[in-house]
Amino acid sequence: MTYDVAVIGSGQGGVPLALERAARGERVVLFERGPLGGCCVNVGCTPSKAFLASAHTAGRARRAEGVGVHCSVRVDVPAVMRRVQRIVGEWHAGVEKKLADSSVELVRAEAAFEAPHVVRAGGERYEAKAVVIDSGGRAAVPAIPGLAGTPYLTNENVFSLADLPRRLIVLGSGYIGLELGQGAARLGSSVTIVTPDDRLLAREESDACSVLSRSFERDGITVHLRRRATRVAHDGTRFELTLDDGSALAAEGLLVAAGRRPNVPAGAVERAGIALDDHGFIRCDEHLRTTAEHHYALGDVAGQPQFTHVSWEDFRRVGAALDGDLSRRRDDRVLGYAMYTEPQLGRVGITAEVAAERGLAHRVATLALRDVARGPEWDLEEGFFRLVVDPATDAILGATFVGYEAGELIHVILAHMQAGSTWRTLERSVHIHPTFAEGLPTLARQFR
Numbered sequence: 001m002t003y004d005v006a007v008i009g010s011g012q013g014g015v016p017l018a019l020e021r022a023a024r025g026e027r028v029v030l031f032e033r034g035p036l037g038g039c040c041v042n043v044g045c046t047p048s049k050a051f052l053a054s055a056h057t058a059g060r061a062r063r064a065e066g067v068g069v070h071c072s073v074r075v076d077v078p079a080v081m082r083r084v085q086r087i088v089g090e091w092h093a094g095v096e097k098k099l100a101d102s103s104v105e106l107v108r109a110e111a112a113f114e115a116p117h118v119v120r121a122g123g124e125r126y127e128a129k130a131v132v133i134d135s136g137g138r139a140a141v142p143a144i145p146g147l148a149g150t151p152y153l154t155n156e157n158v159f160s161l162a163d164l165p166r167r168l169i170v171l172g173s174g175y176i177g178l179e180l181g182q183g184a185a186r187l188g189s190s191v192t193i194v195t196p197d198d199r200l201l202a203r204e205e206s207d208a209c210s211v212l213s214r215s216f217e218r219d220g221i222t223v224h225l226r227r228r229a230t231r232v233a234h235d236g237t238r239f240e241l242t243l244d245d246g247s248a249l250a251a252e253g254l255l256v257a258a259g260r261r262p263n264v265p266a267g268a269v270e271r272a273g274i275a276l277d278d279h280g281f282i283r284c285d286e287h288l289r290t291t292a293e294h295h296y297a298l299g300d301v302a303g304q305p306q307f308t309h310v311s312w313e314d315f316r317r318v319g320a321a322l323d324g325d326l327s328r329r330r331d332d333r334v335l336g337y338a339m340y341t342e343p344q345l346g347r348v349g350i351t352a353e354v355a356a357e358r359g360l361a362h363r364v365a366t367l368a369l370r371d372v373a374r375g376p377e378w379d380l381e382e383g384f385f386r387l388v389v390d391p392a393t394d395a396i397l398g399a400t401f402v403g404y405e406a407g408e409l410i411h412v413i414l415a416h417m418q419a420g421s422t423w424r425t426l427e428r429s430v431h432i433h434p435t436f437a438e439g440l441p442t443l444a445r446q447f448r
């Protein structure tokens with residue numbers, strides 16, 4: 001039998017695409033070599049955010065004396081981890097049920113290309129008119145002498161722990177390392193972050209990093225900047241890490257959060273003619289078409305911002321392209337993201353620092369949260385709102401928000417950008433008092 005569509009990977013875009021095509025009566029086969037639902041549900045967003053819910057509750061309770069409330073905090077880490085695993089289990093079961101209730105043929109095996117339109121999995125051959133690759137990515141493991149073979153942690157196994165290590169070293173200062181590092185510290189581990197970068201979150205505005213660094217310091221986290229690990233040893237209970245300045249660190253746990261690598265199905269390049277970019281991601285055009293005809297890629301493996309909402313949104317574009325509708329492009333959307341540390345980071349578009357580096361004409365306005373009524377009233381003054389606009393058109397080019405629920409608030413700017421509106425529209429909007437969002441028209445007013 002020839003399938004209309006074969007989907008490789010049950011990630012954030014693959015599952016809804018398979019379900020939608022099957023609901024239209026197409027013959028669809030979906031291959032999954034690991035747990036159903038992909039990274040986000042099993043070892044990414046869902047467990048990390050459930051973990052952070054406990055961590056930040058503890059962190060806020062410890063800081064409640066700022067509003068005159070004194071809490072003594074006792075964290076039951078095994079209960080926290082059981083809750084994380086329960087929530088993962090619920091989401092996972094949801095994906096399983098949706099697929100079971102559909103006519104999608106699910107093959108629980110690794111898929112490899114035998115020919116452009118032939119996929120082999122579990123010893124069987126599957127022929128399909130179109131192939132969609134949603135194979136995601138995995139943690140990059142640096143080639144540090146001694147690391148291989150040690151029981152180091154990544155996002156793949158950290159959420160299955162029954163308890164947290166007393167001391168935890170985190171390699172990397174991207175959003176995964178920072179979220180999990182702060183989370184573990186707030187739940188009681190003694191955390192040390194090691195990064196080759198000059199600052200935490202090197203790609204964000206430097207003052208966003210300063211706000212975050214102060215918060216990490218308060219949480220008792222030690223940060224080693226501009227440092228690389230040159231050797232790792234494990235004696236059965238303890239890691240010892242040698243750094244490039246000759247110093248050494250010891251801990252019971254080592255979390256590797258040093259970037260992500262794409263999962264490209266075997267044979268994709270040689271047998272299906274799918275080209276990769278310089279970083280090993282699948283090269284796609286604006287409609288997520290690969291270099292092989294009738295072959296598409298979406299989500300992390302397609303070499304774009306690695307977020308669930310990107311993969312989830314991609315599926316609509318691939319669906320349209322499968323129907324021959326090329327009106328949807330991957331650049332027809334404004335993409336934002338958030339980092340769920342405390343304070344949070346909410347980002348969309350360009351930063352002021354990148355605009356300056358690129359020599360782009362731009363104007364910048366910044367408003368400290370201590371100047372927004374909600375900040376001092378709720379003892380949540382840490383952070384700022386920053387807006388970058390085009391002086392010629394008044395269009396909003398980007399924003400960086402740092403502070404309480406910045407990941408929610410950034411959607412105000414995201415919506416303005418998607419609608420093509422300008423700072424003038426934002427400035428004329430009447431926002432509700434006393435919310436944090438009330439500060440946004442005030443922020444835009446600085447451009448007048």
Ligand SMILES: Cc1cc2nc3c(=O)[nH]c(=O)nc-3n(C[C@H](O)[C@H](O)[C@H](O)COP(=O)(O)OP(=O)(O)OC[C@H]3O[C@@H](n4cnc5c(N)ncnc54)[C@H](O)[C@@H]3O)c2cc1C
Pocket residue numbers: 008009010011012013014031032033034035036037038039040041043044045046048049109110111112134135136137155176263264265266298299300301306307308309310311
């Ligand atoms: C710790 C952590 C926290 C995160 N938090 C957030 C967050 O808060 N917000 C956010 O937006 N994003 C977050 N992300 C990123 C998000 O999880 C990913 O961007 C998203 O899951 C990517 O989805 P995807 O569809 O590209 O692929 P994935 O979800 O990675 O799914 C790919 C699937 O393909 C399967 N597969 C791979 N190769 C094959 C093969 N050859 N045959 C069969 N199956 C195969 C894999 O087993 C996997 O199930 C986080 C990631 C991590 C690691």
